[in-house]
Amino acid sequence: MLQAEIKSLLKEDISILIKVANSGKHYLCDCGEASLLTVKEIQTVSAVFISHTHIDHFANFDGIFRHQIGSGEKVVICGPKNIHHQVEARLKSYTWNLIDEKAIEYEIREIVSKEEINVYTIRPPHWNLELVKTQNFLFEDEYVNVDFAILDHKTDSIAYLFKEKDTVTFHENASDFKKGKWISELKTAFESNDADKEIEIEGILYKASELFHLLSRNEGYKLGVIMDHAVDEINYQKIKSVFINADLVYIETFYKDTDQEFAKINYHSFASASGKIMNDCKVKQAVPIHFSRRYTEDDQQEIETAFYKAFRN
Known part of the structure; x- marks a missing residue:
């Protein structure tokens, strides 16, 4: 299940860390001041989600990439219109003559509309933006899909919904069949809605649809962050x-x-x-x-x- 921790004290600017249980995967929502955010946590953040770039939501971005640089990883940054230029400006304001181009890669996803997400890459040491593509979804990895709403705060303010991937449960007590690789084949057919796929169990072929009653879908946990x-x-x-x-x-x-x-x-x-x-x-x-x-x-x-x-x- 997804877990969230507020990393800012009462009078500090906001920052929320989202963790995927039983994994080293972390996501960060906004980059305000965050006394409770550790260096180790920052270094396991694979994606940063910025609601908007007012100073109380973006001031600590420098502190975040300070502890990510040198990881060699690709980190995704999602945010409102012009987020790519604002990240570029922050990165270019420093001197990077001792940093290798493989030290890190940022992939910036600019939210233009619900259907238009511009994807840029930017790398050291020159931090030159490259427009890679435009896509119609924001973010998906092996754990979550992220939906969003573009809200009015006299500027675009992005509210994010993190939804865990649905899981499929096999009810082993619902049949007398012996366990085997057929269970994973059945789950694959179930997830792809391939009702006619043939599943062999103990030498007998069955249509997947005849076995779907042995499975159930568990809807993924949905965790939202709505900022200003x-x-x-x-x-x-x-x-x-x-x-x-x-x-x-x-x-x-x-x-x-x-x-x-x-x-x-x-x-x-x-x-x-x-x-x-x-x-x-x-x-x-x-x-x-x-x-x-x-x-x-x-x-x-x-x-x-x-x-x-x-x-x-």
Whole structure:
């Protein structure tokens, strides 16, 4: 199951680490200040997901690549329009005369629209951008698919949904057949919906469809991160289209309800609004995050109380 850890203290800028259980795979959402993020964790991050490049979400990017350089790995960076130019500018602001071109490779995926993702590569020591292709999906690896919504924060702010790959379970007590390689063949046919595939068991051929009742599909865990966004119906329709029935969502709750006029002016959300949209999405578990640095621990408690009251209706 996917696990998430907030790596920022109360008055620090936001950063969230997402881990795949029983693997060394980590993903990072936003690059704010993060006192709790270790060097070892940074070095196992294979993809960075930037919501937007306001300073409180992007200021620590230099610290991240400081501990990735020299790994020889390819690291994916996903973010809003122009993220490739902003990463390029950060990298080119340093001197790299002692760094080999194989020290690292960044693959930058610029989110232009839901259907248009521009993919760039950039490598040391000159850090020259190369447009590789344009694709219609954001990110997929052996563990997760990542969907997204482009929200309005007076600039594009990307909300991400990490969905674990579905798994298939074989119910061994549902038949008297002996175990064998036929089980993996059946799972493959099931996953590809190949009902007519012939499966041989103990010398007898069966159509895969005759054996599908021995399997069940387990839907992957869905974990979302929704950063800065204005409280408006267009944003909420986009959130509902992606995050409906998610298992766990971390959502920006920058202001107290009593400060919702500031939220409106600054295109942020406030406590009860974030709680309500999570309720509307039928999210199983929701966590308010990213509070204004003006607030004390008592203010945070007030935000959380209002949020959960609205979330639990």
